[in-house]
Amino acid sequence: MHELAVTESILQIAEKHAHQANASKVTDIFLVIGNLSSIVDDSVVFYWEMISKGTVCEDSVIHFNRLPATLYCLVCDHTFEIPGELIPCPNCGSYQLKIQSGEEFFLESIEIER
Amino acid sequence: MATEKVQVVEKILDANDQVASQTQTLLTGSGVFSINIMASPGAGKTSVILKTIEKLSGKMRIGVIEGDTAPVTIDADKVMAMGMPAVQINTGGQCHLDAMMIDRALKHIDYKALDLIIVENVGNLICPAAFKIGTHANVVISSVPEGDDKPYKYTNIYRGIDVLLINKIDLLPYLDFRMDYFQQGVEILNPGLTTFKVSCKTEEGFDQWIHWLSQQVDEFKNRIHA
Ligand SMILES: Nc1nc2c(ncn2[C@@H]2O[C@H](COP(=O)(O)OP(=O)(O)OP(=O)(O)O)[C@@H](O)[C@H]2O)c(=O)[nH]1
Ligand SMILES: [Mg+2]
Ligand SMILES: [Zn+2]
Numbered sequence: 001m002h003e004l005a006v007t008e009s010i011l012q013i014a015e016k017h018a019h020q021a022n023a024s025k026v027t028d029i030f031l032v033i034g035n036l037s038s039i040v041d042d043s044v045v046f047y048w049e050m051i052s053k054g055t056v057c058e059d060s061v062i063h064f065n066r067l068p069a070t071l072y073c074l075v076c077d078h079t080f081e082i083p084g085e086l087i088p089c090p091n092c093g094s095y096q097l098k099i100q101s102g103e104e105f106f107l108e109s110i111e112i113e114r
Numbered sequence: 115m116a117t118e119k120v121q122v123v124e125k126i127l128d129a130n131d132q133v134a135s136q137t138q139t140l141l142t143g144s145g146v147f148s149i150n151i152m153a154s155p156g157a158g159k160t161s162v163i164l165k166t167i168e169k170l171s172g173k174m175r176i177g178v179i180e181g182d183t184a185p186v187t188i189d190a191d192k193v194m195a196m197g198m199p200a201v202q203i204n205t206g207g208q209c210h211l212d213a214m215m216i217d218r219a220l221k222h223i224d225y226k227a228l229d230l231i232i233v234e235n236v237g238n239l240i241c242p243a244a245f246k247i248g249t250h251a252n253v254v255i256s257s258v259p260e261g262d263d264k265p266y267k268y269t270n271i272y273r274g275i276d277v278l279l280i281n282k283i284d285l286l287p288y289l290d291f292r293m294d295y296f297q298q299g300v301e302i303l304n305p306g307l308t309t310f311k312v313s314c315k316t317e318e319g320f321d322q323w324i325h326w327l328s329q330q331v332d333e334f335k336n337r338i339h340a
Contacts, residue, residue: 002210002241006126013124021120028117031126038240038270071302086266086299097302103273106125111117 003043011051013107018056023112026057030109035069035084036102069102130245133213137248147334148231150247153255155237158281160189161314163232167196169324174229179219181211181236199223210241213248243270257282258291265299272303284313
């Protein structure tokens with residue numbers, strides 16, 4: 001469970017950018033997270049409500065843009081999505097695979113009031 | 115009131131990564147090579163560290179940073195009993211070490227006098243993968259009793275590491291661990307990863323690991339003195 005540390009970082013980044021933009025309030029936070037990242041959204045939301053109290057981010061809503069984890073099959077050229085666990089190519093059964101995406105982990109934008 | 119969108123696009127753990135990169139610069143400037151050992155609880159992190167110290171004693175000055183979630187000094191005491199400096203970090207229940215903790219720990223160890231710092235991360239296959247701590251090389255130890263499906267389930271820990279030790283191979287005759295299946299999973303996550311099969315009990319495979327590690331330290335020293 002490293003969601004607390006992650007949520008603290010999100011708050012730090014949001015506060016910094018809110019300050020730079022002279023925001024009086026942050027209303028929304030937009031995260032982009034690939035499905036290979038081992039982060040539990042509900043835990044982040046749970047900690048967010050706790051740690052954002054009394055900050056410029058109080059009562060803001062976190063939005064998770066979850067991106068699929070995709071693998072490419074080196075044997076049959078098939079590209080497919082995985083839930084998080086590695087599985088063989090559903091087309092040919094091969095394990096000769098390459099990870100293409102799913103490790104995204106960034107704060108894309110915030111919505112503010114001045 | 116109208117809201118306004120502010121573009122951010124910042125990696126969520128960027129602050130941690132920045133401290134990690136400062137730590138690496140500091141250690142490089144001091145001529146100390148450093149490795150971060152990650153594994154499940156009980157995979158053999160401390161056993162590998164002690165055996166490594168034993169094999170390299172007289173050849174290298176080694177310091178150890180021990181991460182634990184509780185204020186116990188069992189692992190650090192074992193290292194100090196071998197005459198090497200060790201610092202214990204108590205993460206206060208947190209499941210991983212982060213860059214700030216290493217930064218603080220370095221204030222308690224005379225790292226400039228060392229050739230190698232070994233960090234034992236908290237026993238956990240999920241969280242340490244996300245937090246860079248600034249070491250020059252990242253090591254994972256998988257032990258065969260954990261099962262051959264670990265790379266398929268805990269994908270992150272095998273990404274971005276530099277070497278993998280498969281430990282407790284003395285136990286292979288008693289288990290149904292499929293080495294091929296295990297390594298096939300690792301190959302997807304980290305193609306061509308340097309891997310050593312070892313046993314802390316029989317010392318099988320240790321010479322190869324020690325050779326690799328010594329070579330890394332030598333190459334590092336040559337690079338910084340070039
Ligand atoms: N049979 C066998 N046992 C081993 C081997 N390596 C370690 N062990 C045993 O595994 C147990 C755990 O080893 P440790 O070195 O304490 O593991 P660790 O990863 O440091 O554990 P934590 O710090 O508690 O997470 C001990 O009882 C060791 O003696 C090995 O190669 N073979
Ligand atoms: Mg240990
Ligand atoms: Zn295929």
